[in-house]
């Protein structure tokens with residue numbers, strides 16, 4: 001019983017005390033429209049002019065690298081002062097969560 005309590009406290013602290021905020025998919029959906037990703041990649045991450053992003057296989061690091069400096073000249077770069085890593089993580093999580 002005592003060890004269960006200790007484990008609970010430890011896991012609460014793991015979430016609350018960790019430096020990296022956890023991504024939030026609902027926020028991601030908002031950032032995605034706010035930053036106009038939908039204009040090229042489509043509402044819901046698909047059926048746009050540019051690559052389909054819904055259900056992306058890209059890991060977060062690759063995703064962030066593309067957002068910071070896109071390979072395609074048609075996509076604008078989003079520096080940290082425009083789109084924070086936290087907000088990018090939210091968008092990434094939301095896109096991953098979309099069922100195809």
Ligand code: HEC
Nearest residue numbers: 035036037039040049050051063066067072074075076091
């Ligand atoms: C002006 C149009 C435009 C906007 C706005 C835009 N993109 Fe893109 N994006 C592109 C194009 C073009 C590509 C290259 C792939 C292609 O030609 O479809 C691309 C590629 C990507 C890729 C790589 C896809 C892959 O599978 O290789 C990611 C990830 C991405 N965009 C994310 C975003 C995010 C997140 C936003 C909003 C913060 C955004 N893009 C806004 C046009 C755009």
